[in-house]
Amino acid sequence: MSALTAHRERPTKEKIGVFVCHCGRNIATTVDTKRVVEEILKHPAVVHAEDYDYVCSSPGQELIEKAIKEKRLTGFIVAACSPSLHETTFREVAERTGLNPYKCEIANIREQDSWVHEDKEKATEKAIKLTKSAVEKVIRNEELEPIKVGLYKKALVIGGGIAGIRAALDIADAGFPVVLVEKGSTIGGHMAKLAETFPTLDCASCILTPLMSAVAHHSNIRLLTLSEIMDVEGYLGNFHVRIKKNPRYVDPEKCNLCNDCVDICPVTVSSEFDEGLSLRKAIYIPFPQAVPSSYLIDLDACLGMNPITCGKCAEPDICGPEAVNFDDQTEIIEEDIGVIVVATGYELYNPENIGEYGADKYLDVITSLQFERLLSPSGPAVGIPKRPSDEKIPKRIAFIHCVGSRDERHQPYCSHICCTYSAKHALLFKELVPDADIYSFYIDIRAVGKNYEDFIRRVQEEAGVHYIRGKVSRIYEQDGKVKIFGVDTLLNKRIEIEVDMAVLALSMVPAHGIEDLASKMRIQIDGSGFLQELHPKLHPVESATSGIFLAGAAQSPKDIQDTVAQASAAASKALGILTQEKISHIPTVATVDTDLCSGCRLCISVCPYGAIKLIDEKAEVKEVLCEGCGACVSTCPSDAISLRNHTDEQVSSMLKALVGEI
Amino acid sequence: MDIGFEPRIIAFLCQWCGYQGADMAGTSRLKYPPSIVSIQVPCSGRIETKQVLEALSKSDGVLIAGCHTPNDCHYVSGNFKCLKRVTLLKKFLKQVGINPARIRLEWISATEGRKFARVAREFTNEIKELGPFDFNGKSSQEIKAKQDSKLRLKEMGGKENE
Numbered sequence: 084m085s086a087l088t089a090h091r092e093r094p095t096k097e098k099i100g101v102f103v104c105h106c107g108r109n110i111a112t113t114v115d116t117k118r119v120v121e122e123i124l125k126h127p128a129v130v131h132a133e134d135y136d137y138v139c140s141s142p143g144q145e146l147i148e149k150a151i152k153e154k155r156l157t158g159f160i161v162a163a164c165s166p167s168l169h170e171t172t173f174r175e176v177a178e179r180t181g182l183n184p185y186k187c188e189i190a191n192i193r194e195q196d197s198w199v200h201e202d203k204e205k206a207t208e209k210a211i212k213l214t215k216s217a218v219e220k221v222i223r224n225e226e227l228e229p230i231k232v233g234l235y236k237k238a239l240v241i242g243g244g245i246a247g248i249r250a251a252l253d254i255a256d257a258g259f260p261v262v263l264v265e266k267g268s269t270i271g272g273h274m275a276k277l278a279e280t281f282p283t284l285d286c287a288s289c290i291l292t293p294l295m296s297a298v299a300h301h302s303n304i305r306l307l308t309l310s311e312i313m314d315v316e317g318y319l320g321n322f323h324v325r326i327k328k329n330p331r332y333v334d335p336e337k338c339n340l341c342n343d344c345v346d347i348c349p350v351t352v353s354s355e356f357d358e359g360l361s362l363r364k365a366i367y368i369p370f371p372q373a374v375p376s377s378y379l380i381d382l383d384a385c386l387g388m389n390p391i392t393c394g395k396c397a398e399p400d401i402c403g404p405e406a407v408n409f410d411d412q413t414e415i416i417e418e419d420i421g422v423i424v425v426a427t428g429y430e431l432y433n434p435e436n437i438g439e440y441g442a443d444k445y446l447d448v449i450t451s452l453q454f455e456r457l458l459s460p461s462g463p464a465v466g467i468p469k470r471p472s473d474e475k476i477p478k479r480i481a482f483i484h485c486v487g488s489r490d491e492r493h494q495p496y497c498s499h500i501c502c503t504y505s506a507k508h509a510l511l512f513k514e515l516v517p518d519a520d521i522y523s524f525y526i527d528i529r530a531v532g533k534n535y536e537d538f539i540r541r542v543q544e545e546a547g548v549h550y551i552r553g554k555v556s557r558i559y560e561q562d563g564k565v566k567i568f569g570v571d572t573l574l575n576k577r578i579e580i581e582v583d584m585a586v587l588a589l590s591m592v593p594a595h596g597i598e599d600l601a602s603k604m605r606i607q608i609d610g611s612g613f614l615q616e617l618h619p620k621l622h623p624v625e626s627a628t629s630g631i632f633l634a635g636a637a638q639s640p641k642d643i644q645d646t647v648a649q650a651s652a653a654a655s656k657a658l659g660i661l662t663q664e665k666i667s668h669i670p671t672v673a674t675v676d677t678d679l680c681s682g683c684r685l686c687i688s689v690c691p692y693g694a695i696k697l698i699d700e701k702a703e704v705k706e707v708l709c710e711g712c713g714a715c716v717s718t719c720p721s722d723a724i725s726l727r728n729h730t731d732e733q734v735s736s737m738l739k740a741l742v743g744e745i
Numbered sequence: 746m747d748i749g750f751e752p753r754i755i756a757f758l759c760q761w762c763g764y765q766g767a768d769m770a771g772t773s774r775l776k777y778p779p780s781i782v783s784i785q786v787p788c789s790g791r792i793e794t795k796q797v798l799e800a801l802s803k804s805d806g807v808l809i810a811g812c813h814t815p816n817d818c819h820y821v822s823g824n825f826k827c828l829k830r831v832t833l834l835k836k837f838l839k840q841v842g843i844n845p846a847r848i849r850l851e852w853i854s855a856t857e858g859r860k861f862a863r864v865a866r867e868f869t870n871e872i873k874e875l876g877p878f879d880f881n882g883k884s885s886q887e888i889k890a891k892q893d894s895k896l897r898l899k900e901m902g903g904k905e906n907e
Contacts, residue, residue, distance in 0.1 A: 166785075199771050607819065713790065717792060742782075
């Protein structure tokens with residue numbers, strides 16, 4: 084560690100300190116930190132510079148505090164890792180030492196220097212330029228205070244699967260009102276369809292249905308099913324949301340689940356809840372424990388309500404409580420919301436996209452969710468899986484892993500849960516049909532949760548499942564049998580087996596419509612279509628839009644354990660905001676020099692937030708709406724708008740520093 | 746080209762995508778030449794043509810990296826604003842005889858560290874090919890091109906030469 088102090092005439096009143104971090108060896112190996120200190124001291128505004136092993140550590144922060152006090156620094160630079168990591172840490176140091184947090188800037192000499200270059204001399208030169216450029220910025224930074232605004236103490240949770248249920252209950256239990264919006268007719272999501280859950284083999288319904296019921300009866304939760312988000316306006320703490328609630332045609336308050344309407348209904352269609360393996364009526368309840376606990380009418384299947392074509396279900400001797408209401412209308416519901424949790428879940432990849440496996444052609448090639456329904460005691464097979472083609476109990480069955488996952492032609496990512504649930508399927512099936520022959524085709528076994536490895540071992544050893552390492556190339560049906568072609572990459576030989584049924588572990592993909600929802604909420608989507616978190620470690624449940632949090636499989640494929648943990652994390656972050664009386668809005672917003680403004684309105688046309696209004700023929704920025712993107716600044720033909728702490732002058736002087744002119 | 750020539754490249758990186766992509770290149774320890782120095786901007790839509798020109802006047806090439814079109818921009822449509830501006834700027838550069846290849850616009854997401862490193866390497870090589878840039882016009886190829894284009898403009902009676 085070395086601390087040097089400059090004794091020179093200084094043309095500026097700013098007194099800047101510079102702290103160069105070694106980051107252990109991460110920076111110091113490629114950047115000569117001592118030289119950075121020596122060079123930066125030549126800058127007229129720099130009065131103090133030193134280097135240290137870990138500036139972010141407690142002793143490192145104390146060095147900064149000491150220098151601020153002793154040298155009466157007016158601002159400081161930490162030349163270290165990316166500002167994404169520790170800008171907040173160091174701005175807090177500034178704040179507790181009496182400096183304005185905006186008088187601290189970071190020079191990124193790790194991610195964008197020492198880690199990407201090998202030539203020590205050149206990396207050091209670059210570090211000096213980056214640090215000087217940060218000094219040039221900080222001496223021109225205004226001292227800003229966060230803008231304080233009030234907030235609506237109400238949460239919106241989008242998606243009623245296990246993630247949405249958990250998040251809604253956590254927030255509601257803490258005493259805040261929650262609006263839970265679900266696109267389908269019941270909450271419960273995919274978990275409601277599952278037979279048993281790995282690795283403990285608890286029955287899914289036994290875990291889920293009490294939570295669903297808790298949602299239904301919670302005084303703080305307003306549940307809106309058959310509902311979709313139309314648009315979201317506003318900002319953290321002050322969102323205005325419009326929700327479209329589609330008609331149910333049955334009043335859940337009046338319905339007593341007598342089933343008479345279902346018995347009389349003449350129309351049968353395939354059941355979505357049973358993944359097409361059973362039939363339901365046009366008036367139906369997806370499953371007995373559905374919440375809200377009421378029937379609904381499927382308008383597409385119903386013979387007709389306007390004019391009434393059949394109308395049997397609404398007759399007074401059928402529906403005693405007069406719950407069936409053909410005049411039910413679409414409602415537009417408006418809510419003022421403080422925070423939002425997005426938990427829109429996943430879908431299985433469409434098996435039709437994988438033609439060589441023939442799931443769209445052959446009845447006995449089914450999806451993993453269909454098999455889950457077949458295993459379920461309340462499912463279409465009443466607990467013992469039968470072949471969809473002839474209702475016989477299969478004796479030989481094959482599970483195919485990674486169908487659409489880890490495949491450049493489909494999804495490059497791993498779907499995370501298929502190895503373990505395929506093992507669960509094999510085990511449960513073996514318990515039901517002890518003389519069954521079970522084959523499991525896998526690429527690698529990825530059982531990466533607590534106790535999952537033991538679970539897989541148990542399946543391999545106890546259940547005697549034949550695990551074959553290799554990809555299946557083709558599946559087709561011949562003479563009532565399912566033929567599977569593949570390769571065993573461990574024995575290096577081709578495999579051709581005949582089974583009664585094949586189960587495809589299809590990859591998890593983001594729920595349909597997520598792109599549209601994401602663009603309405605201005606949240607980002609990652610390369611695979613899932614919602615993008617702000618930072619995988621520092622902000623794993625936050626979206627890039629403040630006040631909007633992510634939970635569950637909408638963010639990435641994950642199992643129920645991780646989903647629930649993430650949902651509670653999102654709820655706790657949401658509560659962190661709801662429990663405040665005022666919230667802070669970034670002060671680095673646009674500001675108008677009214678003397679220069681010509682009132683041309685160009686800024687109004689480019690502002691994505693409607694934050695600019697014309698008052699007395701001059702543009703005026705509503706600061707709480709401004710997100711600081713700078714679109715108006717670059718559009719203004721009169722140079723009348725500038726962005727606080729990112730002014731043209733700052734950019735210009737930073738450029739000079741970056742090319743070595745300063 | 747001069748083997749010893751180390752191009753100076755200034756990168757304007759938007760704070761949500763381009764800058765994060767560059768960070769990701771670092772986290773993944775992907776190597777690229779130290780010729781690139783970056784300046785973080787809130788959004789690619791904040792970047793003004795005058796800033797790009799100012800940067801170019803002090804360097805040999807300017808890289809701009811923002812969020813992927815159409816949906817990735819954190820501020821809804823800043824990337825499109827940037828795209829329009831850069832497209833126009835490149836036409837202008839061509840007209841005044843400066844090779845528009847000295848400006849490069851890329852969409853680089855926060856996860857695309859690999860792409861950032863590749864673009865940084867490619868762009869450095871391209872700028873090496875083009876040689877040093879002298880904005881005031883003394884030594885570079887572009888000046889010849891500039892004179893040529895002026896000549897051509899005259900020949901064409903002042904019409905834009907595509």
